[in-house]
Amino acid sequence: MTTTVPEALVTAPPAARPGILRRPKATTGFWSWCTTVDHKKIAILYGGTALVFFLVAGIEALLIRLQLAGPNGTVLTASQYNTLFTMHGTTMVFLVGMPLATAFGNYLIPLQIGARDVAFPRLNMFGYWVFLFGGLFMYSSFVLGGAPNGGWFGYTPLTSAPMDAGFLPGRGPDFWTVGLVLLGVGSITSALNFVVTILNMRAPGMTLMRMPVFVWMMLVVAFLTVFAIPVVTAALIMVFFDRNFSTNFFVAAAGGDPLLYQHLFWLFGHPEVYILILPGMGIVSEILPTFARKPLFGYAVVVFSGIAIGFLGWGVWAHHMFATGLGPVAVSAFGLATMLIAIPTGVKIFNWLGTVWGGSVRLQTPMLYALGFIAMFTIGGVSGVTHAIVPADTQQTDTYYVVAHFHYVLFGGLVFAIFGGLTFWWPKVFGRMLDDRLGKVTFWLMLIGFNLSFFPMHFLGLQGLPRRTYTYAANMGWDNLNLVVTIGGFVIAAAVALFLVNVIVSSIKGEKAPADPWDARTLEWSIPSPPPEYNFAEVPQVEARDDFWHRKYTEDEQGRLVRLPAGGSDAGAATGSSVIGTQGDGHDIHMPSPSYYPLVMALGMPILGYAAVFKEPWLAVPGVIVLLFGLYSWAIEPGTAED
């Protein structure tokens, strides 16, 4: 028994009886997707669902931009506008950014560390269902009494005042608080799974400092998620109690402090920023060495910078609150701490540049996105430093300058990295290449649209255009730039549409992908595309960082790359055409068996959510029954069916 067998494989309790539901048998079709515990299928579910939410959030953004294209816009009413910017932000953070990172993590972490699955396969599926149901729950608010409209940050007392106080009429804040608590449960379970998988299930020889940087960044992200989400959960529970059970947490007249909410929210919210961007940094750190055909420059420094960002991220939350009057000492301290973060971030940027420098660069689509990431993220990082300067920030607060900044880091950063990652790993996941020319057109369209859309916002913000306001007067000098911003938004939409066209074309007549189409470096490229269910027929023995690369290449005396012949330096070595890990047909490998119970247990959660939102205690009864039925059946069911 080697070091990488999931717990589920070895702890089948004896005398286990079959559960009430028969064990699912389907391996293809609808039910196989509903009951799968294969980390690769779950990753595809996460990715597909998150991309649908990405389209929804994009449509919300376009509606916002139509409203703001000219002065005194009439496309939306004020309250529709509030709903749309709230749901755009909430969707992009919780239903797009985090689950897309989870999709990449789910697919790649086991493959990159040489494992056959994650540590808790059923918990993995449970996390997906909670994410899906949490998202549907949140969006069901549109037809069930009003969608969230208090901003993605949900400041009190706006959100915490009781419904009949009339601050925010409707059930929007209730759906928002309960929905985020549900989504938090999903995030914590998937993060917990990643932590245990990465710490416990690495292949022999895969020491921590040999792990791909993407895995490292996901480890940092998983820890941040585990520690940050409970803080906002506590804050959301307080909001919910204030709103529905007349507590006084944020009622200033009773001695409560609305600022406590902001502290708790941003104590979560700033680590959340790194939860969103670090996976992107990890993806880029995989793409750049592959297409520059050089190892990542300063691997250890990149890893430690990522860890440093993770730690520093906890000490800067109040820079979101400079305008609230924290006092000169506090704002100075938080301003300085914020500037400190620029150091590890800058170190990373220089390491990426060092990776590309002097490499034999191939400008294929994933590389374009990675380079675009570096450029756009740097702009966002620089405007971020201007926020750390407190007097400047006081001027910029609540203007479009802030909107420009965080879109440069989250769209220019995260979304570019995600698209780079999608084009990079698409052949591995689906076994077909995406069209490179179409991909390049998509990239340039997206880069141009993105800059048209968000660069003018810097000027608009400095000229005083306030954010979160549904209209503006003419003759303020804001008209032309706003029109440019709107046009840019539609160019981005065209780029996304083109990406979808590429996906469809690829699925119909895309070139079949070889195991290693990019001549890449990490273990996932050593197995067929798409990988078999068990990933590795033989668990790989890892000898070095970028192990797969060293199985393909060595260096001569002048330090030039020399390709090793097939079956080269050691057993199982390979070149692009033959692959390691395919010896044997995997017949004797027992993988965790599919299960209904993660779905059943997760189904109980939105029922409980509706019981809370509508204050109908009777509805909690079926919720608890479904939840407990799922939980107990799950606990009794062995992870792997004995056959």
Next chain:
Amino acid sequence: MSEATLPELAEAVEHEIGLHQHAATNTGTTNTKLGMWVFLSSECLFFGGFISAYLLYRDRNVSGPKPREVYDIPFTSVTSFILLMSSLTMVLALAAIQRGDHRRFRIWILATALFGSVFIGGQIYEFTEFYREGLALSTNVFGSSFFVLTGLHGAHVTAGIVWLLTLWGMSMQNRLHVQDSERVEIGGLYWHFVDVVWIVIFTVVYLIPT
């Protein structure tokens, strides 16, 4: 050896298998146990949020009873002591199942659940008393932060009691074997955690004077 019955032999073999499982991860800690530690670390931050709110609010009442006026320290000390003793019985239950002593395991696990229930009973009594003395959720910020913090802790203890009783029920059906002792250990980790949180809450909320 000749006196060992067949089931005991089988259990001894299962115990051997169980020992081998422990070496199967990079850290040497099993996945479930490591997962539980990660979950509990997450819970620390959850309670941390509510404890901070309480510390901020306990002196900021504009009306209604203050903490000193409602607390019955001797009473809460007794229920706290009982909850702490339940950690001892939990340890004894785990030791029993690791030895394969199912009879004592069932006794100790039930005792743990019983002590936990006494604590919850005490909390219900305490809440009712406070309410009678005029402290409700909505009375003042002290009431809000006190009831939500201790109530969520009570909910955690209640979930723990259900967990313990489930382990007891599995044992009664002969579905909890020596090599499953880690299931008990995981439940125990959770149980000790809610105890430790209570030590913090009892100190911070009840004992440290305002």
